[in-house]
Amino acid sequence: MMHLKTMPSEYRIRFLPIDRIIPAEEGENLLEIAMKAGVHINASCGGRGVCGKCRVRMAEGSLGSSIHPSISEGDHTMGFRLACASSVTGDAVIEIPLESQVDRSVLRRSTIMSDVDAGAIDGGLLREYGREPLVERHKLDLPRPDLQDNVSDAARITRELAPRLGCEELLLPLKVLRGLGTGLRNADWNVTVDVDVGVRREVTGITKGDREKSHYAIAVDIGTTTIAAQLLVCVGGASEGVILASSSDYNGQISFGEDVISRIMYTRKRGGLKKLQDVVVSTINLLIGELLYEGGIDPADISHIVVAGNTTMMHLFYGVEPKHIMLAPYAPLATAFAPVACSEIGVKTAAHTRLFAIPGVSSYVGGDIVSGVALSGMTESDEVSLFMDIGTNGEIVLGNGQWLLCASCSAGPAFEGGGIEFGMRAAPGAIEKVRVNPVTLEPMILTIGRAKPLGICGSGLIDIVAELFLAGVIDRNGKFSLDKTAARVREGVSGREYVLCFAAETNIERDIVLTEIDLDNIMRTKAAVYAGCKVLLEHGGLAFGDLGMVIIAGGFGHSIDVEKAIAVGLLPELPAERFRFMGNASLGGARIAAISRRFFEKANQVARSMTNIELSNDTQFMDEFMAAMFLPHTDDRAFPETIKALKGGSGFRVPGSGS
Numbered sequence: 001m002m003h004l005k006t007m008p009s010e011y012r013i014r015f016l017p018i019d020r021i022i023p024a025e026e027g028e029n030l031l032e033i034a035m036k037a038g039v040h041i042n043a044s045c046g047g048r049g050v051c052g053k054c055r056v057r058m059a060e061g062s063l064g065s066s067i068h069p070s071i072s073e074g075d076h077t078m079g080f081r082l083a084c085a086s087s088v089t090g091d092a093v094i095e096i097p098l099e100s101q102v103d104r105s106v107l108r109r110s111t112i113m114s115d116v117d118a119g120a121i122d123g124g125l126l127r128e129y130g131r132e133p134l135v136e137r138h139k140l141d142l143p144r145p146d147l148q149d150n151v152s153d154a155a156r157i158t159r160e161l162a163p164r165l166g167c168e169e170l171l172l173p174l175k176v177l178r179g180l181g182t183g184l185r186n187a188d189w190n191v192t193v194d195v196d197v198g199v200r201r202e203v204t205g206i207t208k209g210d211r212e213k214s215h216y217a218i219a220v221d222i223g224t225t226t227i228a229a230q231l232l233v234c235v236g237g238a239s240e241g242v243i244l245a246s247s248s249d250y251n252g253q254i255s256f257g258e259d260v261i262s263r264i265m266y267t268r269k270r271g272g273l274k275k276l277q278d279v280v281v282s283t284i285n286l287l288i289g290e291l292l293y294e295g296g297i298d299p300a301d302i303s304h305i306v307v308a309g310n311t312t313m314m315h316l317f318y319g320v321e322p323k324h325i326m327l328a329p330y331a332p333l334a335t336a337f338a339p340v341a342c343s344e345i346g347v348k349t350a351a352h353t354r355l356f357a358i359p360g361v362s363s364y365v366g367g368d369i370v371s372g373v374a375l376s377g378m379t380e381s382d383e384v385s386l387f388m389d390i391g392t393n394g395e396i397v398l399g400n401g402q403w404l405l406c407a408s409c410s411a412g413p414a415f416e417g418g419g420i421e422f423g424m425r426a427a428p429g430a431i432e433k434v435r436v437n438p439v440t441l442e443p444m445i446l447t448i449g450r451a452k453p454l455g456i457c458g459s460g461l462i463d464i465v466a467e468l469f470l471a472g473v474i475d476r477n478g479k480f481s482l483d484k485t486a487a488r489v490r491e492g493v494s495g496r497e498y499v500l501c502f503a504a505e506t507n508i509e510r511d512i513v514l515t516e517i518d519l520d521n522i523m524r525t526k527a528a529v530y531a532g533c534k535v536l537l538e539h540g541g542l543a544f545g546d547l548g549m550v551i552i553a554g555g556f557g558h559s560i561d562v563e564k565a566i567a568v569g570l571l572p573e574l575p576a577e578r579f580r581f582m583g584n585a586s587l588g589g590a591r592i593a594a595i596s597r598r599f600f601e602k603a604n605q606v607a608r609s610m611t612n613i614e615l616s617n618d619t620q621f622m623d624e625f626m627a628a629m630f631l632p633h634t635d636d637r638a639f640p641e642t643i644k645a646l647k648g649g650s651g652f653r654v655p656g657s658g659s
């Protein structure tokens, strides 16, 4: 008897509002299909069915879906499902609701802000470190060989170029030698030679004619959530502008999980590492394409790219095994990556474009932090500063020109919207500022882009907790106070909650609330950051009052209200003038490193001089963490102004804020 092989049924899944149709097989997971189709859906937990963020609406057709507590019966009837918990059973039209979409428009905001500050920072650093790019570009008009001068083609180049570079030898790798003979002759011996002067003097590419003045580089910050890139002009003086174009996008990997641990978990699937590498590389390729278009330049004009990112992002970008980052004793495969040709890992530029990476320190203190610290100038001073970057993790560095201590506290993604019922990234519709009337408890909110509310981003969360705390709605344990009653404080499915927006005022047709569980997550995050800082200070024999400056890097830092962050005990109570915000310091450091070899060396030296303090099993950290699980802290002496405001019922002010 002949057996017929049953072919899986093929269906058509149409995603709206993007209007993309993709074929899918019976039983295929809807989130995976969306990824395949290039449709980004919020998937904070990486498809484990935990976060409830990947809500979609089945507008037509059918899906096989399991019941999830985050989808109410009413919503289920209206067609709402979790993408990660749904599988294909037939043709379907799937709407991605606003709150599940990944909106790119807001990213421009943070990049532009850092560009504005960039001019002044760049000028100062370039005067100090010099504008000598990591890859130099030299035009050569070589003498033609004859019987009196028949040294090899390679020797001819070295003879001409080495004296200019102040060296005797030049390395011409095999890939450059291949085709060299024909190339030189076709160019009539007029060529432009790119030389990597970062680590060793190695010729990275030879192009026809004079391209000496068409010399550009690209800096890329590979963040867990976003990727930002800038096109840089390599030639010019210290006072001339460096940034020709900027672009940014969400890291395509966000559909595979919000934080680094979810991404590492994904690499354990068959083909997972390759998939994540492909996704991040294609996001970068998209940005490079935009930069080239905006700058009106040719790919051959890019001599090199400098990337900075956390240790996990670097492993995924270079396509090397990241699993030991999450396993004790947390020894990563590498914290530094040797220069390679971009094409080796699929970055689409000219064959000669060289790739450099800012080195990191440990599994959880990566090149992004090193880049920011080098840029911040904290190592140029005797005064001790604290550098913080609060994103999906909290990284902190303490020190000055003589010493540096660093640590990472697993803060959790609360301030990026993870683990918060209505949490979201900073995007249009995110509630970013909140004030609560202390008498009526009515809120006043501002959203990004002044759009109808979709959820709450990190700065909004800090505001709301601080305001409700100062108004007595939240007690010092970080729980809703039972004494305070108001129309907006009610019992919800997971305990007490505060209604920030009623459904009719929102763009998601659901009440936006802050729940008791959200509060727990925010408390843990703020306590981990504060405790990490305290432990580092104690390792240095110092207290918060000894800090000359608190430098806050990252997009989140840019938008937080310092007073509110102090009121909840996330930041120490220090005068306003001691806080400085740097925006995307990782990108800034990569930018200067690309056009200043000495600054790149400086970043390498910063990485080497950082001593990493592992907090994960540190009992002192656990004690400090428990002490910080209180609003603002168990030690009232550390927050005198907040305590005074609480007792007096007056508004709280950071000393020196003048507001």
Ligand code: FES
Residues within 6 Å of the ligand: 042, 043, 044, 045, 046, 047, 048, 049, 050, 051, 052, 053, 054, 082, 083, 084, 085
């Ligand atoms: S619940 Fe679906 S991605 Fe988290």
